[in-house]
Amino acid sequence: MAAGSRRGFGNTERRKNAKTGKTTGWRARYRGPDLGRYHRSFTTKIDAEAWLYAEEALIARGEWVPPDQRVARVTVTLNEYVGANIKIRKLAPRTREEYETYVERFLTHDELGGKSLRAISARDITAWYSRLQEHTGTTMSARVYGFVSSVFNAAVRDRLVDHNPCTIRGASEAPRRSKKTIATPEEIAEALLHLDKRYRAMILLAAWSGLRSGEFRNLRRRNVDLVGRRVVVDEQVQNLRGQGKVVRGVKTEAGARIVHLPASVIGVLETHMSEFSQAGPDGLVFPSRIGTPISQSVLHKVWNEARQAIGRPDLRIHDLRATAATQAARTGATIAELQARLGHTTPNAAMKYQAAVAARDAHIAVALDDFITLPVDLTAAKKRTPAPDARKGSRRKATGGKRST
DNA sequence: AGGCGTTGTCGACAAACGCA
């Protein structure tokens, strides 16, 4: 017994060569729930003890069966599991695409991907993560790490591994260098002058409605209510690899919404529509020259020139959304009203007041007119082609925006 | 009840590419 040791469960024993007296390995033994004796040999004591712990855990969980009756565990590689896992998960097309590129770039060609799921240790992950950081930026590293971690979490749920080896603290947290900025109404007005006429109404709309780029690029004639001075946002366009532009419902249910617009914006929009928009209810309000929804890259090129021209190269398209939010806030809109206008989902009680909030949006739009600055030629264009109804009465009056349904 | 990490999703930008 000198060479062995007792534990709470089973025991380990050193094995040595009878002639030389040298240690040849370790053996672990225990008595199973069926009172049978079970043993296994290992090269190190640590491994022997680890096995005992594992067996003990099986018994504690009621999952123990005699070793010779256990089904051989199929070894699944990380690559195999990830592939299957992505297929099963419910993901938005864009996300699926994103994840597939993660796998392609950072797993299939990496030694980690070929390893058996169960064989991957925290150390393996750490090594892989530092490789990751060498090949890509901090944000991407964090995103990919977070993704792999989520895959392992799924593997844990699938009982393929006991724990998630992704244990690097904070590694999935992407550092943010927030460069949030907004434009002034004057800057917007100036930017319009540097845009092709085709794009002016679109940018104006973006800056005062807060629509997402995917939303206004896909706006259809039927979504525009000139009389009610509002647009209905229920779809957006996305660029997907291999599929070109794809139209789908908005991001969230609460994202389907009605956004009221200031009268002056509606005026510009109306003029624009008569000149550029496609015919019919499904006609694009802002078609490209060849009649497709304006693509992200085109929008970027166009906007880039304008923002350079006004000396605001830092102003991104998405910042127009923040601009719109800020202006709406100036009218005295509440948080709930702003969220509704921007299409944020509101998990709180605000939804109880949905009707009231929607009604308020019209008032916000009316109030916004006080803040708008427009280039002279756009103002003139607005007056040349007055909208029959929307122009009646003072737009300052709170009753101006909301009309019938 | 708010902070915080995780997970899902979309936008921004730029270079390569394709077509009339």
Place this chain on the structure above:
DNA sequence: TGCGTTTGTCGACAACGCCT
């Protein structure tokens, strides 16, 4: 050759769930 598309890469926001 100009204009728009496709693709790759990275950045950022938002929802969610957990923890305190």
